[in-house]
Amino acid sequence: MDLVTATPSFGSIINSLEDGKPQSNRKLEVFHPGVWGDHFLAYSHDQNAHKRQTSCEMPFAMDPSKSLERMMIKLDAWSKRVEELKEEVNRMLSRAKGSQQEIELIDVLQRLGVAYHFEKEIDEALHQIFQSQTDDVDDDLFVVALRFRLLRQHGFNVSSDVFYKFHDEEGKFNEALIKDVRGLLSLYEAAHLSTEGEDLLNEALIFTQKHLKSGISNLDSKLATQIEHDLEMPLWKSVQRLEHRHYISVYEEEKGRNDVVLELAKLDFNLLQSLHQRELKDLTRWWKDMDLIGSIPYARDRITELYFFWAIGVHFEPQHSRARIMATKMLAMISVIDDIYDVYGEFEELQLFTDALNRWDVESAHQLPKYMKVCYLALLSTVKEIEEELAADGKSYRVPYLIEAMKWLTGAYFNEAVWYNKGYVPLFNEHLTLSLISCGYPSITILTFVGMDEIATKEAFDWASTRPKIVMDASIVNRLRDDIVGSKFEQERGHVVSSLECYVKEHGCSEQEACDKLQELIKIAWKGLSQAYLDPPVSLALLMPIVNLARVMEVLYKNDDGYTFAEGKTKERIIALFVEPIAL
Numbered sequence: 001m002d003l004v005t006a007t008p009s010f011g012s013i014i015n016s017l018e019d020g021k022p023q024s025n026r027k028l029e030v031f032h033p034g035v036w037g038d039h040f041l042a043y044s045h046d047q048n049a050h051k052r053q054t055s056c057e058m059p060f061a062m063d064p065s066k067s068l069e070r071m072m073i074k075l076d077a078w079s080k081r082v083e084e085l086k087e088e089v090n091r092m093l094s095r096a097k098g099s100q101q102e103i104e105l106i107d108v109l110q111r112l113g114v115a116y117h118f119e120k121e122i123d124e125a126l127h128q129i130f131q132s133q134t135d136d137v138d139d140d141l142f143v144v145a146l147r148f149r150l151l152r153q154h155g156f157n158v159s160s161d162v163f164y165k166f167h168d169e170e171g172k173f174n175e176a177l178i179k180d181v182r183g184l185l186s187l188y189e190a191a192h193l194s195t196e197g198e199d200l201l202n203e204a205l206i207f208t209q210k211h212l213k214s215g216i217s218n219l220d221s222k223l224a225t226q227i228e229h230d231l232e233m234p235l236w237k238s239v240q241r242l243e244h245r246h247y248i249s250v251y252e253e254e255k256g257r258n259d260v261v262l263e264l265a266k267l268d269f270n271l272l273q274s275l276h277q278r279e280l281k282d283l284t285r286w287w288k289d290m291d292l293i294g295s296i297p298y299a300r301d302r303i304t305e306l307y308f309f310w311a312i313g314v315h316f317e318p319q320h321s322r323a324r325i326m327a328t329k330m331l332a333m334i335s336v337i338d339d340i341y342d343v344y345g346e347f348e349e350l351q352l353f354t355d356a357l358n359r360w361d362v363e364s365a366h367q368l369p370k371y372m373k374v375c376y377l378a379l380l381s382t383v384k385e386i387e388e389e390l391a392a393d394g395k396s397y398r399v400p401y402l403i404e405a406m407k408w409l410t411g412a413y414f415n416e417a418v419w420y421n422k423g424y425v426p427l428f429n430e431h432l433t434l435s436l437i438s439c440g441y442p443s444i445t446i447l448t449f450v451g452m453d454e455i456a457t458k459e460a461f462d463w464a465s466t467r468p469k470i471v472m473d474a475s476i477v478n479r480l481r482d483d484i485v486g487s488k489f490e491q492e493r494g495h496v497v498s499s500l501e502c503y504v505k506e507h508g509c510s511e512q513e514a515c516d517k518l519q520e521l522i523k524i525a526w527k528g529l530s531q532a533y534l535d536p537p538v539s540l541a542l543l544m545p546i547v548n549l550a551r552v553m554e555v556l557y558k559n560d561d562g563y564t565f566a567e568g569k570t571k572e573r574i575i576a577l578f579v580e581p582i583a584l
Contacts, residue, residue: 034301112265113244141183323451341413405443412438473528
């Protein structure tokens with residue numbers, strides 16, 4: 001009998017369980033409470049009410065049904081207008097075929113977040129561009145670099161040798177290029193798609209960073225602001241949806257903007273925002289009904305943040321709604337389990353918890369203290385719910401992969417607890433071998449596939465379950481980004497040693513020297529992520545979520561832990577994507 005299918009509902013069991021014995025001497029951290037509370041439960045389609053929504057008040061008091069009806073009419077009108085604009089953009093793509101305007105239009109569509117409407121047309125155009133190989137006759141740095149970046153982003157193995165033409169007689173990038181700010185910025189973005197051994201692109205990155213930084217003071221304020229933004233977070237490493245929101249504002253101010261494309265981007269952003277708000281409303285209700293934080297108050301209450309970064313950050317398009325919902329529910333479980341292992345659970349309890357997870361049956365819950373029973377049964381219930389939905393589409397074969405992925409993760413958590421309990425400080429490579437699993441990305445890769453459409457075949461799950469190199473490269477970005485910004489805080493709260501501490505102890509170096517080494521390993525991992533696109537082991541549609549997972553960590557952990565401490569920049573970003581619509 002399938003253990004998940006046989007699991008009774010969470011609500012029908014939890015009240016019958018007896019409490020465990022009280023425990024003492026716990027390492028306990030009190031995190032700040034959830035930022036959003038019931039905010040998205042109060043969501044309405046009244047797009048003029050976002051300021052009132054920010055304070056979690058109902059956006060209308062008299063007759064919400066009328067406001068909802070008005071907004072549904074507006075959404076329908078926007079949808080019809082989007083279809084008209086899409087037809088016009090398709091005509092633009094056809095007219096621009098084979099020209100510089102074509103690649104510039106493709107770039108704008110991608111940066112504005114509407115390229116998913118034209119996947120077939122863009123793919124055909126880039127195939128034609130790749131076959132034409134016109135870089136050798138182009139002397140425009142902007143065009144050559146843009147073409148190179150677009151092709152590599154779509155899996156075309158173009159050579160970086162196209163940039164040798166911009167060298168001087170001494171074999172260095174020509175200083176005359178300094179005056180071409182647009183070209184420098186294009187080359188800077190292209191250089192981030194370098195692979196191991198591409199010294200020319202490494203040189204290009206150093207050259208462009210140096211001169212873009214030094215030249216900012218001589219530029220107009222708008223261009224200087226854009227360059228500062230790109231230097232802080234290049235396109236290849238940015239969370240797509242955040243970049244879309246940012247670039248809509250930038251593009252609106254450009255003199256040569258295409259008003260048809262801009263209108264499409266604004267309408268499409270608001271329509272997708274409406275969908276994302278509805279998903280957040282459903283997830284908030286599910287999370288509130290689950291009431292895990294009520295039973296386990298030490299855990300981080302971050303359902304909105306999980307959805308924002310690891311659901312929208314991985315799949316923002318409308319067709320991935322189910323994938324976002326399922327992934328967020330499982331991530332919410334992982335977050336609480338992570339805090340059980342890191343924050344509250346005593347070693348003997350963690351042994352029981354890990355054993356129960358390995359058996360994956362309801363009977364195992366009876367050996368657990370009550371707070372663990374609550375979490376354990378909530379996990380089984382959530383997976384059962386996912387299985388039932390997948391079974392309706394003939395995709396229940398995905399569930400065993402999901403369960404196995406959870407066992408990988410909790411097994412790694414427990415092994416780290418063993419280290420902590422013994423006061424053991426492993427060598428750096430030993431630590432990394434385990435922490436690349438405990439960072440969660442090998443398991444979360446499986447989670448991102450679970451709710452996807454037919455492209456996530458059994459073969460895709462088999463491949464992901466081998467923990468391929470691209471997954472481990474994304475895991476390196478995750479683990480080391482986290483350790484660089486979070487090591488001090490985690491040690492203060494009583495956490496297993498970080499990779500940073502292991503490196504310092506093993507090599508007898510300073511913390512800054514260790515950080516520099518970790519940064520270098522992150523750069524190498526990004527080269528591996530770029531290489532995977534040039535020799536894809538599976539469809540790019542399956543590689544993209546993995547690269548997006550790495551992008552999330554680059555943004556979320558840029559300067560601090562934006563997940564644990566979600567009241568500052570993270571809150572501002574959520575408001576920009578889910579609360580404030582774009583003015584039309």
